[in-house]
Amino acid sequence: MSAAMDDVTGAGTGGRLVRRVLAVLALFVAGGAAGGVLWERLWDAPTGVAFKGRWYLEPAGPDLSFESIALFVVIAFPLGLVLGVLAGLWRGRETVTLVAVLVASGVAAAVMYGVGSALGPPDPQALAAGRPDYTTLPGDLGLTAPDEGRVTWHATALVALPAGAMAGLVCCYLLPDWGFARRSRG
Template sequence: MTRLALLVLGFLVAGAAGGVLWERLWEPTSGLTYDDQWFLEPAGPDVSFQAIALFVVIAFPLGVVLAVLAGLLRDGETATVVTVLVAATAAGIVMYAVGAALGPADPQALAAGSPDYTPLPGDLGLTAPDLGRTAWHSTALLAFPAGAMTGLVGMFLFGSQGLPRTPRG
């Protein structure tokens, strides 16, 4: 049981570290206020997609590496799979929460009451910065668990070549 608890703790710590890295590598988008709303400047999906892509580029390989390390422990495969899936999902949420907390505030909220054409940086979120969008409603949150399941399945299928398995019985 302590092995599984340490596994969860490791994923959560890695998720927090991933959130810090995500915020450090991300360059805030720029925008302007107009009529109490914030608009990207320059506008375009490639500009608003940068934070999402960076999240996936960090979360997926991090999930793979952590799951491969978890797969080295060959005891209780079913418990390991369930624990890794739950821990990776939680780590993705922690990664988002830490990164978003370290990033700039929501520009849509700051734009209300600001004079027109006030420059404001964008916030760190997983959706386009449109008015009315929830910043964490994104399938990008699945990158961490998808990477973890990829690494764990790969480890269970191909990682047993050089690893001795202890007999049970």
């Protein structure tokens, strides 16, 4: 069998590398989706009121608008840590695993945000436009304060999952072997 055929069928080194990268990506995407569901389930939507076509948080305060961001970080960092350790247990080709974890953890953070915000309530600013004044509306699940002109996903909180994944991977690679490696038979 030729080397090109080995790569296509997955029998060669290239096929194993592609399978590893895809397995890491699938692990992180599934973890990110589960994290997004958990983020939405644990979050309590703050309420606000519509006034002159705009939505205002009521009562106003940074603690209410920060709750979803803090919850995202509290879920994302440990999730990334666990996923990084799981990826790090797969010995050999550590450089490929490192790059795969770095890319996959960024994708997982975006998936976590996307799933959580899709399951959460809709944008209250859009709902407030057609409502009478003082109508109570729930806030949306985002990573920034509900201020005018803010994009809900522009936040450094998205770095929490990749930071946790890199910490988990570093722990696997730098700490002593925990008995998961193959033993010598000779």
